[in-house]
Amino acid sequence: xxxxxxxxxxxxxxxxxxxxxxxxxxxxxxxxxxxxxxxxxxxxxxxxxxxxxxxxxxxxxxxxxxxxxxxxxxxxxxxxxxxxxxxxxxxxxxxxxxxxxxxxxxxxx
Amino acid sequence: xxxxxxxxxxxxxxxxxxxxxxxxxxxxxxxxxxxxxxxxxxxxxxxxxxxxxxxxxxxxxxxxxxxxxxxxxxxxxxxxxxxxxxxxxxxxxxxxxxxxxxxxxxxxx
DNA sequence: TCAACTATTCAAGTATTATTGAAATGTTAA
DNA sequence: TTAACATTTCAATAATACTTGAATAGTTGA
Numbered sequence: 001x002x003x004x005x006x007x008x009x010x011x012x013x014x015x016x017x018x019x020x021x022x023x024x025x026x027x028x029x030x031x032x033x034x035x036x037x038x039x040x041x042x043x044x045x046x047x048x049x050x051x052x053x054x055x056x057x058x059x060x061x062x063x064x065x066x067x068x069x070x071x072x073x074x075x076x077x078x079x080x081x082x083x084x085x086x087x088x089x090x091x092x093x094x095x096x097x098x099x100x101x102x103x104x105x106x107x108x109x
Numbered sequence: 110x111x112x113x114x115x116x117x118x119x120x121x122x123x124x125x126x127x128x129x130x131x132x133x134x135x136x137x138x139x140x141x142x143x144x145x146x147x148x149x150x151x152x153x154x155x156x157x158x159x160x161x162x163x164x165x166x167x168x169x170x171x172x173x174x175x176x177x178x179x180x181x182x183x184x185x186x187x188x189x190x191x192x193x194x195x196x197x198x199x200x201x202x203x204x205x206x207x208x209x210x211x212x213x214x215x216x217x218x
Numbered sequence: 219t220c221a222a223c224t225a226t227t228c229a230a231g232t233a234t235t236a237t238t239g240a241a242a243t244g245t246t247a248a
Numbered sequence: 249t250t251a252a253c254a255t256t257t258c259a260a261t262a263a264t265a266c267t268t269g270a271a272t273a274g275t276t277g278a
Binding site: 014031079081 | 113114116117120121123124125126129130132133136137139140185187188190191194195196197198199200201208209210212213
Binding site for chain 4: 047048055
């Protein structure tokens with residue numbers, strides 16, 4: 001579902017304060033997404049800076065965009081995010097990681 | 110369980126080809142982990158390069174280490190990885206994301 | 219204690235990435 | 249068709265990260 005380079009690029013896109021804020025915000029917005037201006041106002045990020053980071057996220061496959069009149073709506077690519085997590089956790093806990101609870105080190109030395 | 114900086118650092122640690130290989134390998138090794146030399150041979154990474162990346166991963170909280178005689182064993186910090194994913198997906202799908210299936214965009218325009 | 223083994227540290231060179239503000243592009247309403 | 253709006257592009261600057269090989273440090277068996 002995802003190869004090594006795609007995974008590295010996606011993780012790299014997430015590994016930045018502003019971009020992580022954007023992604024978490026959009027994940028919470030649901031499938032409709034938000035316009036760039038809305039994101040800019042909510043997260044207090046200048047337009048050009050936001051545009052730069054949105055482009056990086058879209059290029060990494062984490063976001064998709066769609067113009068609606070003057071606005072461009074961005075939304076989280078939920079499938080891609082799911083595949084990224086699956087790639088990271090592949091072959092963990094017999095391929096059935098309940099978010100890693102099965103391998104938790106809580107009760108081990 | 111994890112703050113913004115910790116999440117950015119963890120994601121940054123994962124966003125590199127060699128380090129992602131290391132983490133995926135260790136996740137598959139389970140709670141016992143592997144010695145540095147074993148990782149080096151399995152992934153074909155030079156000792157100094159491996160050491161550099163292991164230190165980065167440990168500093169980011171993704172790995173833990175423990176000396177056992179001449180060897181140093183590294184293992185995935187499963188709890189931390191679980192918390193990282195939880196941070197990313199916070200407030201998605203009513204906080205109960207079956208790895209995002211509920212927000213999948215497959216059947217939407 | 220010496221030799222071998224396992225792993226880390228260091229310095230130098232190379233490459234990639236983020237921020238800012240001004241200018242440009244595309245879209246709409248009147 | 250012009251003015252206002254929403255967003256992106258560009259160029260310059262500043263900061264951070266990766267690789268390599270040689271040197272160093274800790275651990276063990278004979």
